[in-house]
Amino acid sequence: MSLIFPPRQDSDSIKWQRFAGKDVLPLWIADSDFAAPLCVTEALQARISHGVFGYGETPQELSELIVERLWQRYDWRITADDIVYLPGLVTALHLAVQTLTQPNDAVFCPTPIYPPFRQAIKQHGRDGVFQDCHTVDGRWLPQLPSHAKAKDIRLAMVCNPLNPGGTVFRRDELLKLDALAKTNDWIVCSDEIHCDLLIDENARHIPYASLNDDAAQRAITLMAPSKTFNIAGLGCAFAVIQNPTLRRQIQQALEGLIPAVNILGFHAAIAAYRHGDDWLQQQLAFLRQQHQKVLDAVNALPGLSMLPNEATYLAWIDASQLNHPNPSRLFEQFGLGLSPGSAFGNRQFVRLNFACSDEVLDQALTRLRAAVGSLAN
Numbered sequence: 001m002s003l004i005f006p007p008r009q010d011s012d013s014i015k016w017q018r019f020a021g022k023d024v025l026p027l028w029i030a031d032s033d034f035a036a037p038l039c040v041t042e043a044l045q046a047r048i049s050h051g052v053f054g055y056g057e058t059p060q061e062l063s064e065l066i067v068e069r070l071w072q073r074y075d076w077r078i079t080a081d082d083i084v085y086l087p088g089l090v091t092a093l094h095l096a097v098q099t100l101t102q103p104n105d106a107v108f109c110p111t112p113i114y115p116p117f118r119q120a121i122k123q124h125g126r127d128g129v130f131q132d133c134h135t136v137d138g139r140w141l142p143q144l145p146s147h148a149k150a151k152d153i154r155l156a157m158v159c160n161p162l163n164p165g166g167t168v169f170r171r172d173e174l175l176k177l178d179a180l181a182k183t184n185d186w187i188v189c190s191d192e193i194h195c196d197l198l199i200d201e202n203a204r205h206i207p208y209a210s211l212n213d214d215a216a217q218r219a220i221t222l223m224a225p226s227k228t229f230n231i232a233g234l235g236c237a238f239a240v241i242q243n244p245t246l247r248r249q250i251q252q253a254l255e256g257l258i259p260a261v262n263i264l265g266f267h268a269a270i271a272a273y274r275h276g277d278d279w280l281q282q283q284l285a286f287l288r289q290q291h292q293k294v295l296d297a298v299n300a301l302p303g304l305s306m307l308p309n310e311a312t313y314l315a316w317i318d319a320s321q322l323n324h325p326n327p328s329r330l331f332e333q334f335g336l337g338l339s340p341g342s343a344f345g346n347r348q349f350v351r352l353n354f355a356c357s358d359e360v361l362d363q364a365l366t367r368l369r370a371a372v373g374s375l376a377n
């Protein structure tokens, strides 16, 4: 078994279409270039050959796999009833803000952050309490709001592992958030979509909701097989909501507005969770090599730096010392399509997706060097 990199240039990929017709390598959106595991393609082929695609039933089998997976991996005991399936987690970010807060409530969100967090807060007219992460011992960590601000907050929206930044929060760090949440009676929406993609072999993911019974009652945990197995286009994600009142609120908001997960998404998720772990280990070994290459290359260049990722295949690169007004535009001029840091809240950074083939990454790093070198001339 090995990772397969089908050509994506002429496919329907958003990632590759953005720069279609240009000599720009797309290392931006959080989408990997690996084919999904064979177990997933075979399950999809088997389902397609059935030939009938009427309304599907939510498969109990998937709920059982998720219950078992969360118990095995995190000692987190949930029941099948706690799971709410969704076609995507951006939907869940919006639902959390819209449904679980009132117009006068504030929402806490550590930044820089995956853009839909900020968009959800803005779109629903809530007051955002944004606090920039800072570095502590080589890791990006959120700064928690003061007690005065914390009182107006109703919802905390956190991303663990952190995107961008790649931090995997440790138990003591989560407990600090939990203490504040408890004192001020916050709901905590914890987006854990990247939890399987651990780059640091010593990092262990801890779901916020698994901390204690109180945290479980105030948490909405967002997870999906989409990043892990590169099946985001199939639209199968889920929220775990153990508090029945919060769950009912979200389910009512979904009703009639948000379509069910499609049958192919369910089949892919079942196959991935049942049979995909060997492939995942292989992917992780590969991503760790790619990460090391990026880390070494970036930190050897004058004007660029990055901290090691504990998780995610997204390098968060500090370009502030280049003293260039628009680093992502500079890199694009040299044939490298990165995510501009401005989208996440810091225009002096760029985000580089290293879930690509050796060939693409090597070429990308050559272009990165050329772009930086051009400033010295």
Ligand SMILES: Cc1ncc(COP(=O)(O)O)c(C=O)c1O
Pocket (backbone or CB within 6 Å): 029, 030, 087, 088, 089, 090, 091, 114, 159, 163, 191, 193, 194, 224, 226, 232, 237
């Ligand atoms: C932190 C985070 N949450 C959610 C998503 C997207 O989720 P979905 O495709 O399920 O809407 C992404 C995609 O990059 C992400 O990084």
